[in-house]
Amino acid sequence: MSRPPTDLTPHLDRLVSIQDEFRSHFGWDESDDLSSARNLISEIEQSGVEEWKRPNRAATVANIQRRLVLREQNVAILGAAIDLEELTTALDSPTLLIAADGAAGAISLLPETTAERAWSRLAFIVTDADGGDGTIEAVKRGKTAFLHAHGDNESDWIKLLKVAKNATTPPPLVLTHQTSREIPGMHNPGGFTDGDRAACIAMSLGVPIERIRMLGTNTREVGRWSGVTEKKRKLVKLQWMGMILQTLGIEY
Known part of the structure; x- marks a missing residue:
């Protein structure tokens, strides 16, 4: 029996197996990923924030799935190299936005009325918490x-x-991890960087591939909205991102 899209299971098993490959490439240990994941869910579930309780996090996924999939919306994923022209063009059509971490910061550079329209179209951000001002503003806006x-x-x-x-x-909040374990209350939709993870999430939710566009996605240079990063290593990570997007069959 297949699991519902709200479980955020990977669109392809390969999207999870590749996580072992990039850990091996960078010399990382899965036990560190697992420790961080377990600490995160513990912190969230002891936070006392009503919205962050496990049933409410599940309801958040269901609400997003209805907004993106059941209403048959086009989706634009904003990457770290997003420019204002691309973003403005996306807003000219009935398209919902997903921001890869700090790429949300591009919204604040738009004229005020256009920016507010963009914020209202932002379905969610995908973040590992290092996106800087753009991520912080999105969080402060709820x-x-x-x-x-x-x-x-x-x-x-x-x-x-x-x-x-x-x-x-x-x-x-919806919590994600990158381990081979099942962690109740968390999801592993696959992926590596915030940008390709956003695509993995969209496809796990059931958004058809023909309705997904990658904007500001570049594997050859570090985008403006990448946050604090070491350029040489980031460029290598972007090659892995490209591999995952190709696995999904998404053009960028």
């Missing part, structure tokens, strides 16, 4: 965040959760 745990971002997600808890309206 935009849904798919918050990801991996082995070396625990200090980052701790800081972002402090911002989220202090927001006027704490954002709805």
Whole structure:
């Protein structure tokens, strides 16, 4: 029996098996990813934030699935190299937005009325908590965040959760990880970087591939909205991102 899209199971098994390959490539240990994931869900479920309780996180996924899939919306995933022309063009059609971490910052550079329209179209952000100002603004605005745990971002997600808890309206959260384990209350839709993970999430939810567009996605240069990063390593990560998008069959 197939599982419902709200379980966020990977569109392809390959999207999870590739995680072992990039861990091996970078010399990372899955136990570190698992530790961060378990600590994240523990922190969330002891936070006392009503919106972050497990049943409400499940309801958040269901609400997003209805908005993106049942209403048959086109989806544009904003990558770190997004420019204002691409973003403005996307807003000219009935398209919902998904921001890969700090790419949400591009919205704030739009004229005020256009920016507010873009924020209203932002279905969610996908973040491992290092996207900087764009991510922080989205969180402060109460935009849904798919918050990801991996082995070396625990200090980052701790800081972002402090911002989220202090927001006027704490954002709805969905928790993701990149381990081979089943972690109740968390999901592994596959992927590696925030950009390709956003595509994995969209397809796990059931968005047809022909309704997904990748904007500002570039495997040859580090985009403006990448946040704090080491350029040489980031370029290698972008090659893995390209491999995952090709596995999905998504053009970029």
